[in-house]
Amino acid sequence: MKILKHLPHLFIFIVCFNLSLTSCSKEDTPPTPEPEQEIPTEEEKEGPVVLKNEVNDFIWLGLNEVYLWQNEVPYLADNKFSNTDDYYAFLNTYDSPENLFESLLYQRGEVDRFSFLVNDYIALENSFQGTTLSNGLDFGLVRIGNTNDVLGYVRYVANGSDSSTKDIKRGEFFMTVDSQQLTVSNYYDLLFGNNSSYTLGMATISNSQIELTNKNVTLTKTNFTENPIHINKVIELNGTKVGYLMYNSFIANFDSELNNSIAELKSQGITELVLDLRYNPGGRVSSALALCSMITGQFENDIIITEQWNPKYQTYFEQVDPDFLINRFPNALTDGSPITSLNLNKVYVLTTGGSASASELILNGLDPYIDVVQIGANTAGKYTASITLYDAPDFSRGNANPNHTYAMQPLVYKSSNINGVSDYDNGLAPDHIITYQTNSGVSYEGENIQNLGVLGEDTDPFLAKALSLISGTTTKSYEKLKAIKGIQVEHIAESNDFKPLGKGMYTTLKTK
Structure with missing residues (x-):
């Protein structure tokens, strides 16, 4: 059973590589799910259990090793599994790495609000350098009254960005993206989806009434490094x-x-x-x-x-x-x-x-x-604080499993x-x-x-x-x-929430 128990091993890694203090800032995180099915008994097994997803193995090992609340999560106990078959059978009850990860967090959304898993650590690493796919527009999103409609407001325009070349500035409002009204259910796809560009429909507020104007602003996302x-x-x-x-x-x-x-x-x-x-x-x-x-x-x-x-x-x-x-x-x-x-x-x-x-x-x-x-x-x-863990025996980037690009920030x-x-x-x-x-x-x-x-x-x-x-x-x-x-507004999100690092921080620690 491949379970690390040697603290100095990971200690050497964390003093030589990056420690990342991050948050995902999602307040609507789903509650911690229970295992999706019962672990089969010895009698029900037919030969050795085969691990279905190696990423699941990486997730359990990393959380068991260094998670802040490891001792509070029963399924992360050092003595939880008596043999490899039991361990693999448990991991196989989850149909995705994301589901397993969420199930192993301690009081998700209440105590642990900030651990997260990514399937593309390249984007995460770029964010450490301040580079993200962005048009440079920093904004907040608020719910309009008692409806599900959403209004965006510009907080600032990043210097040297695509937005800085367009007719848009702090204090302006937008209601639509590509002619679609922003709502609580579509704002993510419209603003933070795979679209490389979009057109904002600008709006005004007068006497507490919000109305669209005839102004439209088209913005394009690039790999942009923002000077902070x-x-x-x-x-x-x-x-x-x-x-x-x-x-x-x-x-x-x-x-x-x-x-x-x-x-x-x-x-x-x-x-x-x-x-x-x-x-x-x-x-x-x-x-x-x-x-x-x-x-x-x-x-x-x-x-x-x-x-x-x-x-x-x-x-x-x-x-x-x-x-x-x-x-x-x-x-x-x-x-x-x-x-x-x-x-x-x-x-x-x-x-x-x-x-x-x-x-x-x-x-x-x-x-x-x-x-x-x-x-x-x-x-x-x-x-x-959270540390960047890769799928490697020592959780380091240099030895990362080449079969996938998952990493986690527990x-x-x-x-x-x-x-x-x-x-x-x-x-x-x-x-x-x-x-x-x-x-x-x-x-x-x-x-x-x-x-x-x-x-x-x-x-x-x-x-x-x-x-x-x-x-x-x-x-x-x-x-x-x-x-x-x-006007009375309910803040629901901001553009920083959807950058790879979200609200977070990272550091290189002292080396030995």
């Missing part, structure tokens, strides 16, 4: 120089550019920083750790986060290499380049429910050290800051909640899709609030923006 540094500028505020950095993903390929952006802000003499992570779903953890040092600089080698694995791995790491479980403030990038630091004692961070994983690491990790002023809405609530540990803060399932709550009212007088938290404003300008209510706090006065601009009425 969307805006980097200095704002002059009554003699105070405020740095504004909109950073939309933690991607290691852009660490040097991020460091240069911080150096540019520092050279211009900023004394305050507004870090906009509203639409940042996560990314490489080493980039997040580096950004923590860029913001500060005075806490070199202090602990940012610690890790807690499943019982057998936690015990192993504590005995063999306790420092493996600790992530500290670095003084250099992973390529050895020195980090430029602002040495700030306060940072203003803009957040929404789209702020996840590595974005939350920034908030939670810095909080014990400096004044982190969070503005906006609750974050996504992801403090768990959750393997949860993180906490130096004060032990973790388990923020409902997200990290802001110090200053951004709200708006509808015409009926009901108040809602988060972005008013009818009043998004211009990113990097004081017409953006989130940035206007930060500038108001920095200046110490309630600006007329912010009061005017807050007074703009909105």
Whole structure:
């Protein structure tokens, strides 16, 4: 029976390869299914049981080895199967790898919301580098009233993308794709399907009524690498120089550019920083750790986060290499380049429910050290980490089974800051909640899709609030923006949810 029981074997792998902290962000995940049929008894068997799908074997072995809740799932117990026949018979009761994977997760949708399986690890690996099949349009989707109709609203247009060459911008709305009304049942196929291009039917909202316009915008998907540094500028505020950095993903390929952006802000003499992570779903953890040092600089080698694995791995790491479980403030990038630091004692961070994983690491990790002023809405609530596992004896990419391209991202540990803060399932709550009212007088938290404003300008209510706090006065601009009425909406998805990594982060760990 091919069941790995040697912890050092996988330990060598995970310290030499990539650890990925990711989420699939699907709130409508089906409940954990039971096995699809009874396992046959010894009497019912006719000779040795033949494994029908080798991917199923890979899934069970990987989850049994390193899954965070392995000890909580009966079918993943080390002693669950007495022989290979019983083991293969169990695996054969599932007609697809996806069904098996879902059945072995712990309280799917309640406790484990973020483990996932992919059948194309090439696309997953490309996403680690920030490259996805995309037209560069970042948007949110909301349900219209009590209907099943869906309205899209543009959050930003990625620099250098196909969308940046078209007549479409932040704050605009769309209702149709290729002349079909978006609904809760078709939006995935229309926007995230195999179509390489589509035409959006644009819309307007007037007096709480949504109507199509005569404007149509055709967008084309390409293999696009988005620069996560969307805006980097200095704002002059009554003699105070405020740095504004909109950073939309933690991607290691852009660490040097991020460091240069911080150096540019520092050279211009900023004394305050507004870090906009509203639409940042996560990314490489080493980039997040580096950004923590860029913001500060005075806490070199202090602990940012610690890790807690499943019982057998936690015990192993504590005995063999306790420092493996600790992530500290670095003084250099992973390529050895020195980090430029602002040495700030306060940072203003803009957040929404789209702020996840590595974005939350920034908030939670810095909080014990400096004044982190969070503005906006609750974050996504992801403090768990997943590792990329391939179908290989050591689960490495180099030895991956050539017969298929399945890989999985099971959750393997949860993180906490130096004060032990973790388990923020409902997200990290802001110090200053951004709200708006509808015409009926009901108040809602988060972005008013009818009043998004211009990113990097004081017409953006989130940035206007930060500038108001920095200046110490309630600006007329912010009061005017807050007074703009909105409509009641139910957020159902955002474009980041359907990228291969979703809301997640990944990192290369220390090597031995």
